[in-house]
Amino acid sequence: MQRDLRLAGVGRRYGLRGTWVLRGVDLTVAPGTLTRIEGANGTGKSTLLRLLAGLDAPSEGRVTGRPRTAYVPERFPSALPFTALGYLTHLGTVHGLSRGAAARAAGTWLERFGALAYAGTPMAQLSKGSSQKVAVAQALLGEPELLVLDEAWTGLDTAARAELERAVAERTAAGGAVVFVDHDPRRLAGVPDATYTVLDGRLAHRTHEGSPPAGPLTVVTVRGPAGGRLPAEAARAVASAEETTAGVHRLAVPASRSDVLLRALLTARPPWHVMSVTPPPDLAPTPDLAPTPDLASPTDLAPPTDLAPPTDPGSRP
Numbered sequence: 001m002q003r004d005l006r007l008a009g010v011g012r013r014y015g016l017r018g019t020w021v022l023r024g025v026d027l028t029v030a031p032g033t034l035t036r037i038e039g040a041n042g043t044g045k046s047t048l049l050r051l052l053a054g055l056d057a058p059s060e061g062r063v064t065g066r067p068r069t070a071y072v073p074e075r076f077p078s079a080l081p082f083t084a085l086g087y088l089t090h091l092g093t094v095h096g097l098s099r100g101a102a103a104r105a106a107g108t109w110l111e112r113f114g115a116l117a118y119a120g121t122p123m124a125q126l127s128k129g130s131s132q133k134v135a136v137a138q139a140l141l142g143e144p145e146l147l148v149l150d151e152a153w154t155g156l157d158t159a160a161r162a163e164l165e166r167a168v169a170e171r172t173a174a175g176g177a178v179v180f181v182d183h184d185p186r187r188l189a190g191v192p193d194a195t196y197t198v199l200d201g202r203l204a205h206r207t208h209e210g211s212p213p214a215g216p217l218t219v220v221t222v223r224g225p226a227g228g229r230l231p232a233e234a235a236r237a238v239a240s241a242e243e244t245t246a247g248v249h250r251l252a253v254p255a256s257r258s259d260v261l262l263r264a265l266l267t268a269r270p271p272w273h274v275m276s277v278t279p280p281p282d283l284a285p286t287p288d289l290a291p292t293p294d295l296a297s298p299t300d301l302a303p304p305t306d307l308a309p310p311t312d313p314g315s316r317p
Ligand SMILES: Nc1ncnc2c1ncn2[C@@H]1O[C@H](COP(=O)(O)OP(=O)(O)OP(=O)(O)O)[C@@H](O)[C@H]1O
Pocket: 014, 021, 039, 040, 041, 042, 043, 044, 045, 046, 047, 048, 074
């Protein structure tokens, strides 16, 4: 992969007046990186993957730097009039391999996934697991610069799951990029270079790898210095961080870490401007603790441990 694949201000909705599934998505996928996309059911993960794979076009915004891409869809159309080997060989030639090279590559991948015994089986007669092995093999066959995997591990046996993890590592080691969705949070845990959560049509960059912190989250909206990165201590405290507009960041922090976050932001040089703090509903301040609408600097703010967090009715929890 020669250059970054970039999504800038990308939105997608189905139908002219459909609700926006994704809106204002900015994402850069760099060569040699592994990116995980997560999010609840129906939030738009597959929609985002299809946009990344170039199988769908955004309703607004721009996609630039499109590399040679292969994609494993969530649902693979297995009822195809080919044998497994015939199908893979055919796809290999579509990827530009000679017929002989395509047949050899097809055989290699069927063997790696433990499906060589089914090489001559018509696709329509393959079990779900074997059919999924063919789905994965067709994507790896052409050594794509970008590999997009939508729940590609689902249906694979243990050995094939491990083989796919190896194949992912090989692609990134070769300078390719891999973007994946998987329902199992343990899948390649700790390996991705970046993890993004699709939430309310937006993409939030998860700054912490591993398990998300448990417990209710306080939402802190801050404005940073132009082009500024979150202070390191603040970045460590948050569960997710999303730049909603230029310089404005929406941070979700476990309630137990919110004073650490505020202290890190307000003592940074130059300090970050805290625009609003929205505690989780069960920790909302009582009416006696009058909210401060806008906290401009450390001098406007009591020490964080004494802070009665103001509410921002405009923010989403
Ligand atoms: N081709 C389509 N036409 C109309 N609506 C669609 C289409 N594809 C997806 N949607 C809608 O877009 C929304 C997001 O769907 P998408 O499949 O991208 O989410 P997802 O996060 O991948 O879901 P899941 O985790 O269940 O696979 C859903 O409301 C879905 O019904």
